[in-house]
Amino acid sequence: MSIKDEKEWLRAVLEGRVKPGDAEWRKIWRDADFARVRGVLREVGMMERSDVVFDREKMWRVVEGYRGEGQNRRRVAMLWRWVAAVMIPLFVGGTIWFSLRETKEIPVAQVPVLEAGSPQAVLIMAKGERINLASVQVDTLTTKGGVRVRLDSARSVTYEQGEGQSTEVEYNTIVVPRKGEYQLTLADGSRVYLNSESEIRFPTFFSGEERKVYLKGEAFFEVAPDAGKPFIVDVGEVDVRVLGTRFNVNAYTPDEVIRTTLVSGKVRVSDRKDRASTILAPGQQAVWEEGRISTKEVDAAAVSAWVDGKFYFEEGATLEEIAAQLQRWYDVDFFFASERVKRFVFAGVIKKEYTANEIFSIIEKTTRVKFTVNGRTVVVTELNR
Numbered sequence: 001m002s003i004k005d006e007k008e009w010l011r012a013v014l015e016g017r018v019k020p021g022d023a024e025w026r027k028i029w030r031d032a033d034f035a036r037v038r039g040v041l042r043e044v045g046m047m048e049r050s051d052v053v054f055d056r057e058k059m060w061r062v063v064e065g066y067r068g069e070g071q072n073r074r075r076v077a078m079l080w081r082w083v084a085a086v087m088i089p090l091f092v093g094g095t096i097w098f099s100l101r102e103t104k105e106i107p108v109a110q111v112p113v114l115e116a117g118s119p120q121a122v123l124i125m126a127k128g129e130r131i132n133l134a135s136v137q138v139d140t141l142t143t144k145g146g147v148r149v150r151l152d153s154a155r156s157v158t159y160e161q162g163e164g165q166s167t168e169v170e171y172n173t174i175v176v177p178r179k180g181e182y183q184l185t186l187a188d189g190s191r192v193y194l195n196s197e198s199e200i201r202f203p204t205f206f207s208g209e210e211r212k213v214y215l216k217g218e219a220f221f222e223v224a225p226d227a228g229k230p231f232i233v234d235v236g237e238v239d240v241r242v243l244g245t246r247f248n249v250n251a252y253t254p255d256e257v258i259r260t261t262l263v264s265g266k267v268r269v270s271d272r273k274d275r276a277s278t279i280l281a282p283g284q285q286a287v288w289e290e291g292r293i294s295t296k297e298v299d300a301a302a303v304s305a306w307v308d309g310k311f312y313f314e315e316g317a318t319l320e321e322i323a324a325q326l327q328r329w330y331d332v333d334f335f336f337a338s339e340r341v342k343r344f345v346f347a348g349v350i351k352k353e354y355t356a357n358e359i360f361s362i363i364e365k366t367t368r369v370k371f372t373v374n375g376r377t378v379v380v381t382e383l384n385r
Contacts, residue, residue, distance in 0.1 A: 114356035115180035119155030126170035196328035
């Protein structure tokens, strides 16, 4: 088998396109022609079984051990390129994580470390009172108009309907800045996860025949079922109407595109102006752009990975698209040296707890680019061949 063929089989396995139980999988672990492929897979921790988990330290030792002279060099180069290219793929239903940190690659002291974001937000009450939620160190319970507001030191806000509450509905607002995220539990029990640079306006309790909130930015919703009171997310030109479901809404203003992705349940996405609408099934995404709504199949888990503390960059994701996510979480601005470098692609799953510098290093290992940090500005340039 040629080196080229070995690369293609390794790519298929590492990307999860060949899985235990497949005819191709059995061929790899049975046929003599695949001896070298089997050897490489065993060296990085893959065995002939269904639950495959990478040993991070072993992975690094294997890669390091092959960086020698002689006949092993060609095979190691091949192994390293394909392992690094896939980075941290989802495989056989589980996440395969490994670290690409090399102890001798110590950041230069003068390069600023861009730390990851953290739970932070500002709660704006109906009468203008502002509460910095990041400063809440102990659980606090306050009552406003008969509604209990629980400020959790674990970085969340919960609204609870109480007895004798006012009949007048008041609206509160939570604003999440760059480098922040926050959780909110509404009075009906629905949970909202707010991403960086997002804002939600909501009633302290729900009255009438519907439950309506107003969103800017991105949020993930887990809506409490109530057949008699539909839940509506007002997102600029679009309404997302549900009864009980889990879904993600991305409506960052600069993009001028509203994406609604359904994880479970059912939602109706409607254009408020011309009343055009579509009903989504799990795994579908509605895209509103320039007054039109289209739908497509997506990996819903990838879209909502940010809720679980991960960046999920799908195959084909451009550096420009990736930068849009990173700039909000690390509060940085990107400058691309050329239009060409914006279109470079990268794929992988990376923990959001990493510093931006670590993520830049990971991308640099598999993409011919260089990230240069200058204060809170990051310059992206193409490396010469």
